[in-house]
Amino acid sequence: MVRTKVEIKRIEDKAKRHTTFTKRRQGLFKKASELCKRCNAEAAVITFSLAGNAFAFGHPSVNAVLARHNSYDANGQPCNDRGSVDDDDAESDAQKVPEDGGVVVVASNEDLNDEDDDMKVEEMSMEELEKLDSAMEEMKRKVIAQMKLLV
Amino acid sequence: MVRTKVEIKRIEDKAKRHTTFTKRRQGLFKKASELCKRCNAEAAVITFSLAGNAFAFGHPSVNAVLARHNSYDANGQPCNDRGSVDDDDAESDAQKVPEDGGVVVVASNEDLNDEDDDMKVEEMSMEELEKLDSAMEEMKRKVIAQMKLLV
């Protein structure tokens, strides 16, 4: 796109490829940021380099956007892969988190309070919270996998 | 950026904002697509317009990237929000999802099997799965909020 028009195909030279990845990733994050600011939108960008490194941008936060996306997904709005656009249906009068109250999810994991599997989040240590968080990620994957089987 | 230099701030006019959102979203997806092709990378972009519409791009697929991100996240690599970069540590010789087995997260929600709060995912109906999924989203937010308090 520049000194000479380049074809959009895989760069073979490893060093060059990584340099381009870094530059373009920065550009991509900047574009995402501008989109959020200018349009008061929410967006998340997640990238993995070929080397396996992860980079993410999110506004208001990566997790916030992913959670919202998950809830949309679960509610039926599909997400195209591969450069195509998504829904864009009618009004879509916003998404509300169910109702915030009364949810008492507890975790019983071999590594996590075997005897007392009903601790409240407010009473957990950081270590316990992190374990619960990981357990939930795993559970999430299982639930989604199971849902797909039933659809 | 164009006929005249524009400030990167919120566009007040609703129609204009939406037009810009559409154009910039298309540009963002294109950039993401080019990054993937040129650098053989994986990337996902998720956006929500102010109106609440969801749009997503992913290579090789939105879900593939999100799943990979989840596993990274659970394994400790943090994800900055707000336009900043992520890890980029040493070799990062790939990521494996912990080990899939032994996790027995259960949900007890007023709307979800009050009497039996220890159902296995494999035995749940679609409706129950969706409720559990929503409950987990909510729990996730609470856990993260609590973590932030402790950090």
Next chain:
DNA sequence: AGACCTATATATAAACA
């Protein structure tokens, strides 16, 4: 709403520090 236009702002490949 979209599709096209066009002038200008940006992004960026290549080279080098």
Next chain:
DNA sequence: TTGTTTATATATAGGTC
């Protein structure tokens, strides 16, 4: 690696249809 520099390709604001 990370940051220049520079020439050129793209993206896009503001129109028009």
